Amino acid sequence: MEEIYITKNLNLAAVLCCFPSDIRFLGTEKVHNEFVFKFSPLKQAQTIVQKYFSGEISISPRELFARQKDLKDLIFNSRPRI
Numbered sequence: 001m002e003e004i005y006i007t008k009n010l011n012l013a014a015v016l017c018c019f020p021s022d023i024r025f026l027g028t029e030k031v032h033n034e035f036v037f038k039f040s041p042l043k044q045a046q047t048i049v050q051k052y053f054s055g056e057i058s059i060s061p062r063e064l065f066a067r068q069k070d071l072k073d074l075i076f077n078s079r080p081r082i
Contacts, residue, residue, distance in 0.1 A: 004038050005045035013037035014067040015052050016045055018059050023048065028074060035075050 004026060007013055016023050016039050023045050026038040039045045051057045 002040055003042035004040045005042045005049075006036050006038050008034050008036045010037075010068060010071055012049065012052070013039075013071055014064055015059060016048060017067040017071065018063050019048055028071075037071065 005016070007016075008031075016037075017025055024040045026040055028035045028037055030036075048057070052059075
């Protein structure tokens with residue numbers, strides 16, 4: 001079974017989406033009224049997260065904001081309409 005990286009942090013998920021050659025976005029899942037974002041492979045995702053928090057990587061703001069918007073669209077479009 002493939003190990004996956006899961007986060008509910010939208011900003012961190014957007015960072016991981018900025019590295020499509022290293023990380024695969026597997027989708028979202030609703031857990032206890034919150035959406036989580038799933039990525040694979042686990043080790044590469046953990047490495048990028050660690051480098052991000054230690055300031056070892058930089059991301060184009062335009063790319064980061066675009067990925068945040070994509071993820072928000074994904075979440076809001078998957079909610080049931082009232």
